[in-house]
Amino acid sequence: MILAHLDVVPAPPEGWDVPPFSGEERDGYIYGRGTLDDKSCVIGVLQALELMLKRGYKPKRSFYIGLGHDEEVSGHNGAMKIVERLQSRGVKLLFVLDEGLAVLDGVIQGVKRPVALIGTTEKGSITLNLTVNQPPGHSSMPPEETSIGILSAAVSRLERNPLPNMFGVGPEASMFEQLAGEFAFPLNVMMANLWLFSPIISRVLERTPSSNAIVRTTTAITIFNAGVKSNVIPRMARATVNFRIHPGQTVTEVLDIVRNTISDERVEISVLNSFDPLPISPFDESNFGYQTLQRTIHSVFSAAPVAPGVCIGNTDSRHFVNLTDSIYRFSPFKMKSEDLSR
């Protein structure tokens, strides 16, 4: 089954190099809301299908194409309904291919050639609301601590105390082992001997946001709300924090660590949504899905070595775990490090 999604995230007018609805082509890139996530995959799948139909292609087996319309808000009415329908028909899938990792060009420090990473697992996620309620008042006679001050301190503690570096505990180590030959000396020796060098490598990886995201559960403060007027001390302050959970940890473990880090009973913690990291899909030589994908990548991106990786973002494919044990996340385009923020 091949998945992609039609919905996009909001496009506020500021922060764009070109208007978000222009679809303008500039310097080899098409600019527009959702071009990367995930219209390119939708169009790629539909164009391939059209071409194959025109050429009279007869597939050897049945396959499904699933285009969700609400991936960015968890896929409840898109991907989950598709899964329900397939389950009601008793369908089991050989493998699922969804958006995810890509051909990374210069993104992994020390690797010169572009490498194709197939996401064989996906990080978990937990989103929390942190709320502080304190007596409101007039700014002319402030108390020692306010709801905003207490909440800011809690949020700052979370940022200053990241969750532990888990490198070596999770599947990201397989990625570096498989890519060892792509690094120059002495990194190639270090990557091939992680049992000895993982303490050093893990420290290097945590220095950059994209590689830090694969070695630990990350903490991102995404929404902060309090106050309506400059001379009124508000009763309530609220922040939303999103953690992406490393495959070596669970929702429960992360929640325990967060409670200990905040360690202030005035900060009420409520869970908005959560799920554990996804199971690791097989990537051995006998796995049909992984090998098919690897062959196809080789045929399109000639020399790119292929390795399994951890998808740091979440995808609709996570809803398919009861239909197959083989879920792969790969978007067929090249990404350079400057593209990661696009």
Ligand SMILES: CCCCCCCC/C=C\CCCCCCCC(=O)N[C@@H](CCC(N)=O)C(=O)O
């Ligand atoms: C050693 C360095 C390795 C660095 C690897 C970084 C490579 C980054 C390449 C691609 C990024 C992955 C993006 C995956 C697709 C994410 C789609 C998405 O945004 N999904 C939403 C879903 C939200 C939801 N409610 O389910 C999300 O994750 O927020």
